[in-house]
Amino acid sequence: MNGQNSGKSAPPKNPVAAESVGQVTMADIAAKLGISKMTVSRALNRSTRRRSDASEALRQRILDTCQDMGYVLDQTARTFSSKRSGFIATIIPALNNSNFSDTAHGLTSAVESAGMQVLMGYTDYDMATEEKLIRTMLMRRPEGIVVTGGSHTPAARKLLQSSGVPVVETWDLLNAPIGHNVGFSNAQAVRQLVLALYEKGYRRMGFLGGIPESDARGADRRQGFLTAMSELGLDTTCTVAMGNAPVSMEAGAQGLAQMMAKWPDLEAVVCVSDHVAFGALAECQRRAWPVPGKLAIAGFGDFEISRSCHPQITTVAVDSAGIGKVAGQLLLRAILAARSGESFKPETMLMPYKIELRGST
Amino acid sequence: MNGQNSGKSAPPKNPVAAESVGQVTMADIAAKLGISKMTVSRALNRSTRRRSDASEALRQRILDTCQDMGYVLDQTARTFSSKRSGFIATIIPALNNSNFSDTAHGLTSAVESAGMQVLMGYTDYDMATEEKLIRTMLMRRPEGIVVTGGSHTPAARKLLQSSGVPVVETWDLLNAPIGHNVGFSNAQAVRQLVLALYEKGYRRMGFLGGIPESDARGADRRQGFLTAMSELGLDTTCTVAMGNAPVSMEAGAQGLAQMMAKWPDLEAVVCVSDHVAFGALAECQRRAWPVPGKLAIAGFGDFEISRSCHPQITTVAVDSAGIGKVAGQLLLRAILAARSGESFKPETMLMPYKIELRGST
DNA sequence: TTGAAAGCGCTAACAG
């Protein structure tokens, strides 16, 4: 019997299985085997052992006993003691946008092999919500933070800066990132898309997106459109802003209607996202307007819909999952560096994208 | 100076602001103000106070000091001490399926007002992954668990049963739920959809879904189709199973092609989801087959796409967010009951759904 | 209303 367990006042345990998670502690396992808590702790933490049949046998007995007694390690206690939460906090604008959820997916894949768990939150495209989320998440002491974009409230920015852990801002290419940055220039991408449409012969083009203030990334894309059109010496007045982010398919349809009422001779519409583009396409179909015969339509993001609809929609393909994966890898390196006391300079990783010209243009 | 802080060996703090989160503890706040940790703790936990200008003034000073010193409460320590993690664990099949992410959204909304945070995980439609996730999440000692559906590995089921906290299984209506159940009969829903199509005059109908083994919900829907067709005395042989869940739009298109090659005179196709239905619709458009003229198409889930495309797709509208919201409310009641030592019987909440007949049929 | 003592379950650090 181990003395360390003598002070325990919990009710007697079922020798075979615990009634519920959290009833059995390491001390119980240790007591049962007549060893110390530390031995149990070590057996549970060192996944691979060097040679030693004796200790390997003990290790197995410990594992079996944990199994038998229904022991589930208390990560809270572990975190509290070791100062390592095993959490990576991530904040995305919305769960139901597969661009962002793919990024979260990529992040999860990248960090789970290191035993890290992703603590996910979403802002609904609201900076105040983001600030609140950051505050809440910091209370869980994440070992790294991944946020979407570079637009934050001043307080949120301050929190991130003083978080004491590596921060990655994703999706946008930033002039003054807080820490690391994994993304691309949304403006450049749309600019290239417009140039590609120009080469195809389109001249009278419009941009269909949301209210710029509500979505920094959308505003960047709009800016890229305006830049390209100016460079080409084309008319930049044909733009419509339909409500706050996220702009829906429905809004895309309505926006197209507005746009074509105002500028009936438009040849092509560049949309802030594939969702909006699809809404516009559907509206054309309702009107029996041939696409691209009467009007060409382009989107952004390479969502499943733009590949699956007919005609397929021209878009900018982004490696959403790759952004998350790279962010995760960067974070892991930064965390390991910090553990060994090394410094790790903030890095900016430029992610590739590709203009996908398809049937809609 | 407070004696409680005397043992602290941390380096001297910047009196204005901490260099990083976690550097400042409650004891520092207390020492700064010459009060005890407990007073700080109470000020931070009791959001509203009863009358007492004096204590209210102190409370404000405490809050200001926390602000000034950049104090961020350590939720890990709080959890460890109070045995309340503030976590609700939830597991969904996939992040990028808006039905499930809407459920997660509804759950989050329902529990955040109670100060609970949602710890989210996704299985990619794999039961082994689910088991692993449950195991990992239980180490964080969630106060409640929400899982999707009733199909779990035996070990996962055992873990949930012995978790010691309320469990809600969602989306499906179960014969033997582990704890609470919030959902509806997917089979019944599809059955009603088929009956509605029958009333519209359709007779030769097929079902397009994934491999039943890979998706319990999809299998239920398939079963509902078969049941309805049998009841109506119609041919039940026209079914196609396209790959594992989640079945993509692309697979929907391919499945439709297979189906029509085998049974060219089919009048209507019922699909396991709107995504599949949309893929089928797009394939028809590619072939210039009028929908519903040549073939009627129905889906499931009332995703944005089915409302926005042309023609709009007939579907089963499910209150996805409502499922999450009700699950969250149920969980909160159960948690509160448990805290006051009351028993709280497992409940089954039947959620409504609606057959949405649209242009595609 | 406030304070002091105790301790949650684990791991770091050191000793054997």
Added chain:
DNA sequence: CTGTTAGCGCTTTCAA
């Protein structure tokens, strides 16, 4: 390789 001691930062409990 294993054991012992100490303590993480809070909240619980009890006392004033």
